[in-house]
Amino acid sequence: MWPEVLPTFALARPSTVDEAVDLLSDDHVPYCGGTELLLAMRAGLLRPEALVDLKRVDGLGGVATAEGRVTIGAVSTHAEIATDTTIRGSLPLVAEVERGVGNARVRAQGSIGGNLCFAEPKSDVTTVLVALGASVSLRSPTGEREVTVEDFLAGAYWTVREPDELLVGVHVPVHRDRRGVYLRYQTMERPTANVALLAEPAGQVRLVVGAVGEVPVARSYQDLDDVDADDVARSVDPIPDLTGSIEYKRHITAVYVRRAVDRLRAVLGTKTQP
Amino acid sequence: MTTMHTERTVDVNVNGAHHTRTVPVRQTLAAFLRDDLGLTGTKLSCGFQVCGVCTVLVDGRPVSACTYLAVDADASTVTTVEGLAEGERLHPLQEAFVDGFALQCGFCTPGFLMMAKALLDSCPDPSREQVVEHLEGNICRCTGYEPIVDAVLAAARSARGAEAVGE
Ligand SMILES: Cc1cc2nc3c(=O)[nH]c(=O)nc-3n(C[C@@H](O)[C@@H](O)[C@H](O)COP(=O)(O)OP(=O)(O)OC[C@H]3O[C@@H](n4cnc5c(N)ncnc54)[C@H](O)[C@@H]3O)c2cc1C
Ligand code: FES
Ligand code: FES
Numbered sequence: 001m002w003p004e005v006l007p008t009f010a011l012a013r014p015s016t017v018d019e020a021v022d023l024l025s026d027d028h029v030p031y032c033g034g035t036e037l038l039l040a041m042r043a044g045l046l047r048p049e050a051l052v053d054l055k056r057v058d059g060l061g062g063v064a065t066a067e068g069r070v071t072i073g074a075v076s077t078h079a080e081i082a083t084d085t086t087i088r089g090s091l092p093l094v095a096e097v098e099r100g101v102g103n104a105r106v107r108a109q110g111s112i113g114g115n116l117c118f119a120e121p122k123s124d125v126t127t128v129l130v131a132l133g134a135s136v137s138l139r140s141p142t143g144e145r146e147v148t149v150e151d152f153l154a155g156a157y158w159t160v161r162e163p164d165e166l167l168v169g170v171h172v173p174v175h176r177d178r179r180g181v182y183l184r185y186q187t188m189e190r191p192t193a194n195v196a197l198l199a200e201p202a203g204q205v206r207l208v209v210g211a212v213g214e215v216p217v218a219r220s221y222q223d224l225d226d227v228d229a230d231d232v233a234r235s236v237d238p239i240p241d242l243t244g245s246i247e248y249k250r251h252i253t254a255v256y257v258r259r260a261v262d263r264l265r266a267v268l269g270t271k272t273q274p
Numbered sequence: 275m276t277t278m279h280t281e282r283t284v285d286v287n288v289n290g291a292h293h294t295r296t297v298p299v300r301q302t303l304a305a306f307l308r309d310d311l312g313l314t315g316t317k318l319s320c321g322f323q324v325c326g327v328c329t330v331l332v333d334g335r336p337v338s339a340c341t342y343l344a345v346d347a348d349a350s351t352v353t354t355v356e357g358l359a360e361g362e363r364l365h366p367l368q369e370a371f372v373d374g375f376a377l378q379c380g381f382c383t384p385g386f387l388m389m390a391k392a393l394l395d396s397c398p399d400p401s402r403e404q405v406v407e408h409l410e411g412n413i414c415r416c417t418g419y420e421p422i423v424d425a426v427l428a429a430a431r432s433a434r435g436a437e438a439v440g441e
Contacts, residue, residue, distance in 0.1 A: 010278035011299040011345060019276050038341045039322055050278050051299075055346070079335075103411020104389065106323055108335040109342065189324055189411075 006041050010050040014057055017168060021141055023052045024164045030054055032075050035102075035110040036118040054113070060168060063087060072170045074113030078102070078125075081112060090174045093196070097128045097182050102189060113167045116149065119215075121156045121239060122190035127210030128182055130218055131196035134172040138165040146171070156214040156239070177201040181263045183256050184211075192243040193252045197260040199224060199268060209257065212249045213237040224264060229257040284348040288313070289357030297344050303337070304328050306344035307354060315355040315384050326412030329385040329392075330354045336392040355384035358391070366436070367391060370429035371422075378416035385412050390426045398434060402427060 012028070014020040024030065031037055031051035040046040054060055054075050061073040063086045070090055072081060081087055082098035101107055101115075101124055115125045116136060129149040137146050141164060149170075152159050161167065180198035184191040191211040198206045205224050210216035213236050221227055238249035283296045288311060297306060307313045307330065317327040321340045328340040331353040358365035367387050370376070377383045386409065393400055393408045400408070405426045406419075414422060 005305070006300040006302070008280060008298070008300055010280045011282065011343075012276045012278045014276040023276060034341060034343065034346075035323055038343070042321060042341070053346075103323070103326070104392070104408050105326065105329060105336050105338045105411055108392075109337050 006038065007044075007047055009041075009048060011053060012050060013053045016058055017060065017139060017166065020052055020054060020057050021139055021164065021166050023050075024166060026163045028052055029163075030113075030117070030166060032111040032114045033077065033106075033109040035106050036114055036120065054111075054166075060113075065090065065174070069171045069173045072112055072172065074167045074169055075111045076113075078107035078110055078112070078115075079104075082107065090176075091132070091172055093180045093182055093198075094128060094132070094172065097124050100184065101125065112170055116152065116170070117159060117161060117167055119153055119155070119157050119159045120190070121214050122192075122211045124182075124184060124191055124194055124210070126153060127194045127208050127216045128196050129170065129172065130210070130216045131180070131198055131206055131208040132172050134170055136167050137169045137171070138162075139168045140165045144168070150216075150218060153215045175200070179264065179267050181260055181267060183260050183263065185252055185256055188243060193249060193256055195253075195256045195260040197227075197257075197264050199264055205264075207232065207257065207260075209236055209253055212253055213239060224261060224268075227257065227261050229254040229261070232257050282345045282348070284345055286344075286347045286349070287351045289352070289354060299343060299345050301344045302340060303330065303332075303342045303344045303347055303352070304339035306347075307339060307352070313354050313356050317381055317384055319381075324411070324413070325382075326385040326389060327382055329388040329412070331388055331392055334392065334395060336389055353388070353391070355387055358387060365391075366433045367394070367426070367429040370425040370432065374421050374425040374428055376417060376421040376425035382412060382414040382416075386414070386422055390429070393426070394430055394433065398430060400427070400430060 012023050027049035029048045032054045060075045063084050064071050078098045078101040082095050088095045135146050135148045136152050154160050182196050184194040193212045194210045196208045203223055205221040208216050208218045233250040233254035236253050238246045240246050281296055281298055285294045304318055307316050319325045319327045323338045328338050329336050330339045332347055333350050367390050389412055405423050
């Protein structure tokens with residue numbers, strides 16, 4: 001039986017990004033929906049001295065479009081992103097993926113920033129964001145830097161974020177003529193494997209396989225016909241766990257890559273929005 | 275300078291009644307509702323956002339009270355299963371669950387009712403697929419899910435019917 005009470009900690013409620021960033025340290029960690037953090041604390045895996053609540057910080061939410069990309073505020077919840085009209089219009093694949101994250105309570109409570117910063121390997125959000133070439137803005141007391149999501153994710157539960165950095169926003173480039181599909185295989189709360197496959201109008205293809213290994217793996221091809229599912233399955237580095245062995249996960253990867261190729265072919269044939 | 279607190283005062287409306295209490299920041303909303311306010315209709319099981327028995331609405335959004343801090347409900351409106359019935363009159367969802375035998379032991383029922391309420395409040399006419407998708411994160415160990423889905427659809431129909439009659 002898990003302990004019903006959480007360990008003791010303090011809570012800070014800053015109202016500006018500057019205040020929040022000034023509070024951050026190894027022992028003073030960002031806190032948003034708590035759908036990862038509070039669970040890890042209850043399980044005794046993390047024991048921060050203080051949580052810095054981001055939910056009442058001005059300017060960390062919302063969705064905005066500028067210079068060909070959509071910026072999603074760090075504290076935006078999965079439910080908000082799934083139903084946002086800008087996202088649905090410009091990034092329908094993101095809306096589709098967000099609509100299927102976890103369960104309705106996780107979607108109402110969990111944020112995109114928390115998803116990225118926790119770097120849980122079994123994430124849907126990271127897979128689609130890597131596929132779309134998204135990046136994140138990180139703010140520290142000394143300034144702001146931008147890192148691609150691909151580079152941000154360093155390993156399982158590990159990112160390049162420094163303890164005093166706050167993820168403030170996620171930038172997703174918009175390409176109107178791009179077509180894409182997303183498939184996930186899931187038997188428990190989180191995906192066992194997921195595949196995002198995108199086609200540029202010129203024919204190039206970008207494939208990302210997530211959830212099986214520590215971080216999503218991206219590959220590019222000149223043509224959809226070049227995608228070799230068995231080769232992709234050999235190249236991933238699965239983590240064996242209760243959802244399957246290494247061999248099994250390679251098998252699932254090949255099956256889902258093949259299905260993604262078929263699905264994308266159908267989408268391109270009918271020219272419908274994904 | 276922002277200050278750190280291990281205790282905070284929450285000002286929260288629960289099922290229409292106002293409460294102002296000072297609570298440890300580590301206290302979950304489930305513990306606050308059950309232990310401090312005596313509202314034991316909200317159940318606890320997994321403690322990990324997985325089973326849904328602890329579902330309550332905070333400003334209309336469904337959350338897992340097992341892993342939601344009571345202090346985060348500050349300045350909010352919380353609805354629990356105790357807030358559904360009006361006196362002796364059951365909520366249409368409760369009626370439908372009883373009529374449709376959508377419960378056996380009843381342990382999961384408060385969670386399913388609150389989850390279903392969240393859906394019907396924003397989507398009064400859901401398809402079967404929408405109901406199934408929305409309830410996916412709730413576990414019932416007895417009933418099998420069909421009667422529960424049927425009951426939610428029946429409640430949606432009866433609520434729409436009542437509205438039409440009222441017009
Ligand atoms: C039952 C269940 C099912 C789930 N299913 C899925 C799924 O199918 N697919 C999926 O992708 N995810 C899934 N998740 C993961 C889900 O928890 C995350 O997607 C969620 O959004 C995390 O956000 P949060 O706001 O709750 O983060 P928190 O728990 O508040 O924080 C998580 C971590 O990120 C840090 N952090 C948070 N925000 C910031 C920020 N802005 N800057 C810097 N650091 C920050 C915190 O310090 C902490 O280390 C599931 C979770 C649960 C509990
Ligand atoms: S007890 Fe909260 S989700 Fe299971
Ligand atoms: S009725 Fe017993 S768990 Fe659902």
